[in-house]
Amino acid sequence: MQKAMLILNPSSGKEEALDHKESVLEVLKEMNFDITLKETEKEDDATRFAEEACRERFDLVVSMGGDGTLNETITGLAKQEYQPALGIVPLGTVNDFARALNISMNPEEAIQQLKTAETKRVDIGRINDRYFMNIIALGGIAEATFGVSVEQKTKLGPLAYMIEGFKTIREKEPFEADITYDGQKWEGSALLFLMALTNSVGGFEKLAPDAEVNDGHLHCFVIKDVPLFKLISIMTALLKGELEEDENVEYFKAKEVHVNSETDLISNVDGDEGAHVPLTVEVLSSHIPILCPVEDNQK
Numbered sequence: 001m002q003k004a005m006l007i008l009n010p011s012s013g014k015e016e017a018l019d020h021k022e023s024v025l026e027v028l029k030e031m032n033f034d035i036t037l038k039e040t041e042k043e044d045d046a047t048r049f050a051e052e053a054c055r056e057r058f059d060l061v062v063s064m065g066g067d068g069t070l071n072e073t074i075t076g077l078a079k080q081e082y083q084p085a086l087g088i089v090p091l092g093t094v095n096d097f098a099r100a101l102n103i104s105m106n107p108e109e110a111i112q113q114l115k116t117a118e119t120k121r122v123d124i125g126r127i128n129d130r131y132f133m134n135i136i137a138l139g140g141i142a143e144a145t146f147g148v149s150v151e152q153k154t155k156l157g158p159l160a161y162m163i164e165g166f167k168t169i170r171e172k173e174p175f176e177a178d179i180t181y182d183g184q185k186w187e188g189s190a191l192l193f194l195m196a197l198t199n200s201v202g203g204f205e206k207l208a209p210d211a212e213v214n215d216g217h218l219h220c221f222v223i224k225d226v227p228l229f230k231l232i233s234i235m236t237a238l239l240k241g242e243l244e245e246d247e248n249v250e251y252f253k254a255k256e257v258h259v260n261s262e263t264d265l266i267s268n269v270d271g272d273e274g275a276h277v278p279l280t281v282e283v284l285s286s287h288i289p290i291l292c293p294v295e296d297n298q299k
């Protein structure tokens with residue numbers, strides 16, 4: 001009999017994981033899995049559980065929680081030679097990675113999708129010694145989002161990040177960035193630097209319309225030092241996928257990016273506080289086997 005590990009974070013999103021526990025257990029049973037249930041209690045539990053699933057040669061790991069739990073689970077899988085397939089039941093407030101994979105935002109539907117899903121290897125990213133699934137952001141807006149409370153996030157949803165960022169951007173200075181990517185260089189004054197693996201960021205799904213979850217590239221945007229009103233219009237157009245060529249935005253694709261700055265920038269890694277500059281960011285191409293809805297594979 002094949003073995004599945006369900007990693008469940010009871011505190012995610014609106015604390016609804018326990019409401020869906022029975023459904024997911026039922027579906028995994030229907031799929032003929034011998035199930036081990038692991039509930040997280042604290043930081044890094046999901047990483048330890050995922051490592052254990054690799055060591056003990058589980059066939060499937062299902063991560064049921066928010067982006068934080070998913071990031072921890074992927075961190076546990078990323079370094080291992082043997083990796084079980086990863087199923088995702090999104091329960092967080094943003095769930096960008098699941099969005100990019102066309103996994104339903106409705107937990108019950110996402111659970112049902114597991115039954116017919118197919119395994120697809122997708123890219124993840126590494127920033128210094130940490131992994132990420134969606135985006136690295138650097139600059140005032142990016143740092144401001146660290147202050148968004150869980151209550152705000154839950155109430156306002158994904159928009160809270162951007163709103164909070166715009167509110168505080170006035171106080172922030174542009175930074176001099178020294179960016180090297182795949183042998184090329186960009187130097188200049190920037191307000192924001194984004195490196196995205198998928199098109200789905202902060203709940204918006206059109207950031208980099210040609211980004212695929214396994215295209216082996218970081219999609220990078222440097223927003224130069226512009227007045228606040230211009231920044232807001234650029235960001236709005238960018239997130240809606242409506243940004244035309246703009247002299248204030250530099251776009252490039254890269255497999256590896258090095259960033260340095262004299263300003264002490266703190267990276268925003270998938271919405272959480274990450275490493276300070278200097279940074280080395282790279283794509284680990286088609287690195288994690290993920291259960292994706294069938295429709296997506298048949299495109």
Ligand SMILES: Nc1ncnc2c1ncn2[C@@H]1O[C@H](COP(=O)(O)OP(=O)(O)OP(=O)(O)O)[C@@H](O)[C@H]1O
Nearest residue numbers: 011012040041042043065066067068069092093094
């Ligand atoms: N039982 C628990 N009670 C409280 N916190 C927990 C528990 N188990 C894990 N955690 C914490 O929950 C965090 C992850 O939460 P979650 O998966 O909801 O991510 P998130 O980033 O808040 O998601 P999103 O932004 O999409 O809402 C981990 O950092 C971990 O420390």
